[in-house]
Amino acid sequence: MKSIKDYIIKLGFIFKEIFKAGSGVFFLSIGSMFITGISPVVTIYLTAKLIEEVGQNVGNESSIVLVRLLIILLSMLAFIVISFATESVKTIICAIAGLKLSHNIENLVADKFQSIKQERIDDPAFLDLHSNTLTKCGSEPLNLMEGLFGMVASLISLVGYAVIIIRLNLLAFLFIMVFTLPIIFYKRKFQGMMFRFFSERTMQTRRIWYYLSLITDPMYAKEVRSFRLYDYFRSKRKESFDDFMKGNSKIAAKEIIVSIVTCFISMIGAILVGIWLVKIAIAGYVTVSEFYLFITAIITIVTKLIGLSNQIASNSKSMMFINYIFEFMQEKDTIESNHLKIKEIPVHIIRFENVSFKYTGSDNYVLKDINVTFNTKETVCLVGENGSGKSTFAKLLLKIYNPTQGRILLDDIDLREYDINELRLFFGVLFQDYVKFSDSVSNCIGFGNIDKIQSDTDIHKAAEITGANKFIENYKNKYDTYLSKMFYNDAIEPSGGQWQKIAISRAVFSDASVLVLDEPTAALDPKAEVKMFDTFKTISNLKATIIISHRMYITKLADKIILLDKGELVEEGSFEQLIDLKKEFYNMYKIQADSYSMKLD
Numbered sequence: 001m002k003s004i005k006d007y008i009i010k011l012g013f014i015f016k017e018i019f020k021a022g023s024g025v026f027f028l029s030i031g032s033m034f035i036t037g038i039s040p041v042v043t044i045y046l047t048a049k050l051i052e053e054v055g056q057n058v059g060n061e062s063s064i065v066l067v068r069l070l071i072i073l074l075s076m077l078a079f080i081v082i083s084f085a086t087e088s089v090k091t092i093i094c095a096i097a098g099l100k101l102s103h104n105i106e107n108l109v110a111d112k113f114q115s116i117k118q119e120r121i122d123d124p125a126f127l128d129l130h131s132n133t134l135t136k137c138g139s140e141p142l143n144l145m146e147g148l149f150g151m152v153a154s155l156i157s158l159v160g161y162a163v164i165i166i167r168l169n170l171l172a173f174l175f176i177m178v179f180t181l182p183i184i185f186y187k188r189k190f191q192g193m194m195f196r197f198f199s200e201r202t203m204q205t206r207r208i209w210y211y212l213s214l215i216t217d218p219m220y221a222k223e224v225r226s227f228r229l230y231d232y233f234r235s236k237r238k239e240s241f242d243d244f245m246k247g248n249s250k251i252a253a254k255e256i257i258v259s260i261v262t263c264f265i266s267m268i269g270a271i272l273v274g275i276w277l278v279k280i281a282i283a284g285y286v287t288v289s290e291f292y293l294f295i296t297a298i299i300t301i302v303t304k305l306i307g308l309s310n311q312i313a314s315n316s317k318s319m320m321f322i323n324y325i326f327e328f329m330q331e332k333d334t335i336e337s338n339h340l341k342i343k344e345i346p347v348h349i350i351r352f353e354n355v356s357f358k359y360t361g362s363d364n365y366v367l368k369d370i371n372v373t374f375n376t377k378e379t380v381c382l383v384g385e386n387g388s389g390k391s392t393f394a395k396l397l398l399k400i401y402n403p404t405q406g407r408i409l410l411d412d413i414d415l416r417e418y419d420i421n422e423l424r425l426f427f428g429v430l431f432q433d434y435v436k437f438s439d440s441v442s443n444c445i446g447f448g449n450i451d452k453i454q455s456d457t458d459i460h461k462a463a464e465i466t467g468a469n470k471f472i473e474n475y476k477n478k479y480d481t482y483l484s485k486m487f488y489n490d491a492i493e494p495s496g497g498q499w500q501k502i503a504i505s506r507a508v509f510s511d512a513s514v515l516v517l518d519e520p521t522a523a524l525d526p527k528a529e530v531k532m533f534d535t536f537k538t539i540s541n542l543k544a545t546i547i548i549s550h551r552m553y554i555t556k557l558a559d560k561i562i563l564l565d566k567g568e569l570v571e572e573g574s575f576e577q578l579i580d581l582k583k584e585f586y587n588m589y590k591i592q593a594d595s596y597s598m599k600l601d
């Protein structure tokens, strides 16, 4: 009962979306469904009528007879033309509305995706669902609608044929029906098996796609070619694909055999009833035109029933795929947000209180019992070895993840109490793996604050602060220059360091109170790096800045340095304090300083 209700709810959703995409499709499909449904029955009925009329009027060439025959003939043709025209228009309208429907459902999926927690996005099981949803959300809803209307059309035809056969003999009809039951049952069963196979192999399918992208995506071309990896990834893809096909072919082979056998079984009913019909026709119990009508109905009803079994199976498969969309839309692991606004005060205090964190699926704590307080007048530098947890610290502060234990407080209130959008405006960020947008320079910087993306003066100011203006102004179209050659031939591909300066400009352009910069100088040349040091001085005078860096000289900027080691906060204080402490920070600083004081001769 629950599953029927569930089915109806899902169908209701799909039909609502189809209606939104184009009510014309809906009504045309209903019209076409009726015409397609009754058309074959009407055609054989009119043909039988024509045979009967011709038979009764052999030798009678009166104009009344000729007109009557002509009317029957024209009715047949008119019906064929109308059904063909409706079907053609429906196909065209469906193709257009199908695009719109796919687009609308993709948007719903994208809206939902935006609300999913990062922890869940990191989960491979979620990536399976995500991939299944995205690959099916475009095509399956329309497939289901067309399939259901097609099924109703077949049922209408079947009712017509059933009426004809029942007029002949009810038992003959039941006899035919019983013999077609196996094919309907097994077709549905195999579609279920195929669906389960595809579901279980989603990760393998993703892997096949992953290898394809490695060998075809321009983004990977340089590295794959330089390391001569093409053959390796191609063979890995083939290996995965062959294994996938082995499983797929096994089910398909079984399905072919069972289809042929059940098809023959269905035909047995029709053959037996046909033999009986021939016998009663020879005995003179039915006329020639009735014989034509009945024999055509018997043969066609079986082919229609076989067709219906395919439709039922493919509709149930579509519905199973559509379940992915529903499962995705019902994801509960969404980003929580409360309503609290951030106070408008000159200095905010941020406090990590017994914060520990481990990533989903991992047993290891990446941050362990962190306690630290800093305020937004301070410039904070986070240092530590690779993997010590610096970026994770920043991600918790940005509320991309929540602490596994402990709390992060902003002005003594847990970050979880705040409106998430307030927090997103409060913090500006440069991620280590920042995005290189394919867009104009102006937008690439303006994305730092979408609400004032039109403000060219502020965009230019941000680029001046970071020094990005120097190379931007050399571009022919200045700030209107398109970056990355994804769409335009005359676009510019900035160098690694130039991209980094654009990304820092984006963070600077944000109206954030606190800037979090993760490895902001990693791609800069030595001269640019020294200049960027002055830039950070300027930025940190303008707003609170948290810098994560392996460049120890940057720590001179800091009011507070936090040193992490294997997820633990091991040292904390001003530059002078930590140097005087002569412990780990001192050692790290000294190693780098010594390595830079190389003799020039």
Ligand SMILES: Nc1ncnc2c1ncn2[C@@H]1O[C@H](COP(=O)(O)OP(=O)(O)OP(=O)(O)O)[C@@H](O)[C@H]1O
Binding pocket: 122, 359, 360, 362, 366, 384, 385, 386, 387, 388, 389, 390, 391, 392, 393
């Ligand atoms: N999404 C993730 N899922 C699971 N583990 C992760 C994830 N991101 C990072 N880690 C693990 O967390 C640990 C800390 O990583 P993090 O990126 O915070 O270190 P880091 O100090 O910023 O390192 P680096 O200086 O190399 O950038 C590492 O062991 C890393 O493997």
